[in-house]
Amino acid sequence: MNLFKTSLLAVSLLTLGVSCNDKGFLDVNPTGALSDSQLNTPENIDKQVIAAYSQLGNDIYYVPYTSMWPYGNVRGGDAYKGGGGTADVDAFHFYETFSFNRVDISNTDEFWYRMYLSISRCNDALRRLNAVDATTMPTKAIRQGEVRFLRGHFYFLLKEMFKYVPYIDESLATEDYPNVSNRALSNDALWSKIADDFRAAVASLPADQSEIGRANKSAAQAYLAKTLLYQAYTQSDANAVTGIDASKLTEVNTLCDAVIASGKYQLHSDFATNFLTTGDNGVESVFAIQFSRNDGTPKGRTDRGNELNYPMNPDYGCCSFHQPSQNLINAFKTDATTGLPRFTDFNTSGDLVTASDFLATTVDPRVDHTVAVVGHPFKYSPTFVFDNSWVRVPGVYGYNLSMKESVLPTDPSFQKTPPFMSSSKNWAIIRYADVLLWKAEALIELNRSADALPLINQIRTRAQNSTGRLKQANGSAISNYKIGQYPTAGFTQAYAREALRFERRMEFAMEGCRFFDLVRWGIAGPYLNAYFAKEKNLRQYLSTANFTVGRDEYMPIPLNQINFSKGLYKQNNGW
């Protein structure tokens, strides 16, 4: 072997031997990503709070947890599912009719998961906030309050849907999550946990926030009031209301008073303002989801939970979901002389269907803010008249559509994302009217009906004054409006209760809370079965509908979650 060959061999062996720093070669860092610890700077912690906020509106039409329309309105007898027929998003059909609702409907499981996803963003932000030094992050306490407010909100939604849920907070290590049962806390203790978050928020939030989207002290007080109001109605395991906790009601009253006393809020002079883009962050908005478009994000941060709820005309295109029930529309009838609701006979005869029906009968003006009627201007535009071709399958779901969530195609907030539509109009989580009526409800249940009366009348007065936009092209009123105030006389607790409940229905119709009100009051079963008995004569598909008392007040714990928990989670009563 000559020298040349030997040296070649040596070089070759050397080449093979180069383990020249494999570790260094293999150390490839992720691109466009940060590690957990990189997020612990005050700037990034602040952004994690934003990430938690953004989850408020990150929903989609088949699990619309912002507006809650299928859960609160369709299940509450105020709305039909709508859309292309009973099989179009059939999960909502089963929610609506209850009879065939199941433990393995994926939309229900998805709702559960999306809530915990939102909660995990809150817990992530809180974990970092708790650890940061207040001197390096002066906003620490405020941000903690905001995140606890947000977490309270998501747990509230979970609680009103599923009743018994596992409670996970930022102090728990991820590996311990699988050990937390949905029955670790009682019904009452779970409400208290949610209330604790809002109490903490009340304690640390300032009265005013310079950034309009952030929760402030009043918002936290209002949400705490709402939580305590729900908690006040104690419930058995079989979902029957067993009593009412006066001390909680007293606190509700106090909290509402604090919000009122802040002087920051009032009712918009026109009810319509609440449902127009121009009313975003107006005086009635206590806390709202901030949607946006043309905002530098790819498709805008718009309201996707409502994206099916538009008419079928060429300016929109799709999909005619969320149609008001005839029962709801009839409920807007008022007494021709007093202008008061017709508690007992609104639905016994004379359905409000055609435009002329609305002129022949006196109605609450809020009907034309809430319900699209053939021949009535859509969304306050006299030249944009709702036509019977704008509804998808009227033979199944009738000719009406919901209007509060939608915007005109010419509105600057309108966003078409074919085949659907959405908008950047804000969605109110709490508006001031809610605070007034929670206070009224607490007072009535505390047997202080007289104190509740002016609050209810305040709401009705505003409704009465809200006809300015309700005009046909020729300037005439769309409907025959007549709305009056409750007189002091005869405003007994029982009557006041009925008045309050009716007022909530009119004021918040199609805003996602009706079913939860019914369950809170403990009347969902009888109320809905009575509704089905009458409504099925108009809507044949309701003939199979039936509410099972003790079961249907809550969704079943999703089968998937029970399986994944290896049976740790216990199913709700009746399921």
Add this chain to the structure above:
Amino acid sequence: MRKSVLFARQLGLPALLAAAPLALVALPNVALAAGPKNTTRAYADITVTGQVNDEKGEGLPGVTVIVKGTTNGASTDATGKFTLTVSSTATLVLSSVGYVSQEVAVAGHSTLTVQLKPTTQDLNEVVVTGYQTQKRADLTGAVSVVKTDEVKGMTSNNVVNNLQGRVPGVQITTDGSPSGNNTAVRIRGFGTLGNNDPLYVIDGIPTKTGINQINQNDIESIQVLKDASAASIYGSRAGNGVIIITTRKAKKGVTRVDFSTFLSAQTPGPHIKMLNTQDYGRIYWQAATNDGVTPNIPFYSYQSHQGPAGQPVLDAVVVPEFLDAAKTQRTADTDWFKETQQTAFTQQYNVNVSNGGEHGGVLFSLNYYKNTGTLKYTGAERWTGRLNSDYSLLGDHLKIGQNLTVSKLQEAQFDLNLIRDRSSQLLNIVPVHTVDGIGWGGPVNGIGDRDNPVRLLTDNQQNRSDLYRLFGNAFADAEIIKGLHLRTSFGVDYSLYKYNELYKTFTAGYLSNANNRVTNNESTFGNWVWQNTLNYDLTLGGGNHTLSVLLGNERISYNQEAFYASRTNFASQDPNYIVLDAGSANKDNGGSATSYRLASYFAKVNYAFKDRYLLSGTIRRDGSSRFGSDNQFGIFPAVSGGWRISEENFLKNNATFVSDLKLRAGWGQTGNQDIANYASRAVYQSSLGTLDPNFAYDIGTAYDIYGNDTNLPAGYRRVQQANPNLKWETTTQTNVGADFGFLGNKLTGSVDYFVKNSTDILVNLPYLGVVGEGGDKFVNGASIQNKGWEFLLGYQNTLANGLSFNITGNLATFRNKLTYLPAEVINAYGGNGQDVTRLGHSINATYGYVADGLYQTAAEVAGGPTQVGAAPGRIRYKDLNGDGKIDNFDQTWITEGIPNFNYGLNLGASWKGFDVQVFFQGVQGIYAYNNSKFRTDFSSLASGENWGARLLDAWSPTNTGSGIPAPTLVNSNNEGRASTYFVENASYLKLRNVQLGYNLPTSLVSKIRLQNVRIYVQGQNFLIAKSKQFTGPDPEVTNYQYPVPHVFTTGLNVSF
């Protein structure tokens, strides 16, 4: 100048592309080829001119002709001719790879014609086994060699498609995609829960993708390394098996130009049958009537009367003249499948020029392929060029060379699922166009928001992507001392992807879009590979011991970068106008990057004693950037042995019918690292919003906290959890097998049995909801076992009359089961959440209910177990646990989803220039989940969409014999649930390929100075036999695939 003249004549063919570089390469060929011929004009007895032909009578180039007992010899030229000056009594030995060596006595003749017979399994055939080559006789692992001859002329754009059914243990599923990119290859079952694709090694360069960008005509050989003892030299990426592709090189002393072309017509294969306009109206009426509601659909009216029993009877379905009030859409009966499909044409032109000299050779090829696609406007075009060259220097002690291919694939970018879905969804009553013949028909009230598929295809026709790829390597191989080779190779595999998309404005029924949008996408991706190996071959002990040793290392670095930019509101949709600058609104852009690296060391020893006892061992150590820092490296060993019994005297002397018999056994481990690049890390990312949030959750982290639609701050979302312990998935495989040849290798074959255990399988599992966002985590989870048999048997013979024929059959089985699941994820794979899990079942198994026919009467319903939604005409589910109610606990494993066996049968014959080939392929005993029943059998699972024609025979009180549930509009009985209703016998046998070829007689073609002319006709997918139980059109086709076409081809091959 003979060849150049001819070449110029060939240029006249319209098919030839890019003639100039071809001519350049062709010219020096003449000089090189002429050289050796003139050198043997020395003193000798006689000059023999010979012609060597193959079994088809075609001139065989590159045959070594040696005077027996001397070193005097020559090679045949491109036409199979040789000239040699020898003693008149000499004997010539003719040998060539792939052919039986033959001795011919000169016996004073000055001209000789010899025909060589091919060997089906030439034991001296050189097989590429990973960083080295071995003789087939010395192989100890399970290696299948595919004969490219059998698949040449097949029209697919993806060479892998043509292997379907030809290699036992290799399962290939494909569709009719024009670019050939929808092919799945599974070697020996399903070994992992993620990516089951094998590793491809092309001329030594590993890749996982893009085999459809390789020109099939460039391929010399394909080898499949199935077992671990063969594949473990590729360690970390060999868990799913390895397919080695070697491209053609110029053969020494051969100058040859091959031209081939084919043209085929493809007609779309079968699809599911939907209801026509009248029948949809009828079924809708029936469904509503069954539900007890008044049929109410805006565009149908009904005439009916009460029957004798009070039941409604339909007299007529009345279809209006127009669908819409504006009278723009005239009602129609549109067959959307027919409207979206067409007869496709495929054409290919290939020129291959090779020039092999004494000290090197060059091969150059150009290929053009075009397939217009059986779906309108979905065609693909591909250009490939290849240059393979090598040069020997320093007295042949140093060889340098390169293999390089460049390709451009242009294909339509369209959403296949969407097109096929819409074709089955949009009602036939919708016209293709509005009455003006220009506007688009589309859904109206009562019809779901399903777009017109013809519009989708037509408006998308300008949206074509270009994928450019540079793939190849440069290498140097030095022989340091005899038998010791040092080789270094630097390979590249880089692609550039460009795609400009125009999303047009449109109106189709109530669907419309007023703002057009242009999005430009660009990405570059690929890797370099640097390999260094030392190979040492030596023979000791007087030839009794042969030893080869391989040492090597390899580094791979992969990078990918992508970005897009888009704008909306373009004043014109003219292709020349739609540059981004012309858009006036919504400027948007985005981008991403990712990378991974691999560092590996490997060694292999092959030892043979007296060519009888064979032993082989490999070990490989791999490091991957994808794993946790503590577990980046994995070690993959393998050993195997072989015993060539046929070399033993006791067999040689006593059983002469045995030509070859070898027993093999091997054990080894391979790895899998096919997971996300940063799988071991906790990753947080910012996301302004979701690109298409219509059908997916918005995962955005930005929020308009200022309430003014500007300057949205954005946080970070957790994408996945960290797992610093993440390590390789390991597959341990044991293989025993035998190769045999009987009766002078007329009957040959092999048998293999394998057991393959995959452990620490990398999975990203679904998790408990409370874990929340980014709960995803890659873990080393399950274990899977595959085991099975593989058989290959071939017979070939040539009769005295010159008829030669061959029959090759193969059959393979595998069984698959999950053998281990970590406790925390055991319920993530199905089961009832308690005692029933997937353990012991196949990963293809389906868990579900047992459909037990239909309820016939209300009394039956009342007497049956509690089943939410039960009613006459509805599916009855079995109460498996007998607790009186149908729930989660009444499910079981309803099919394993694994066939009893897969098989293929190839018949070939040739006689006097004619050759014929017939190929069958089949799958037997598979019970598949037929998802298309979802569309064809139910009117309740999709509303506002078309339903299957099978519903015309659905159950009714007067048609109680039907197994199809009664039409209903509401799915109260949850009949879409996983159940045996959807499980069907999907066995099939297909006539994949029939080919008839004719080689023009040499006497004729030589007059026009050509070497060989072959013409052929071919048919693909002409016949299918399927189980009667299968209700779909073709078990191989789902509604979402590109239609598998029937293909008729004519082709021409010319060599000169």
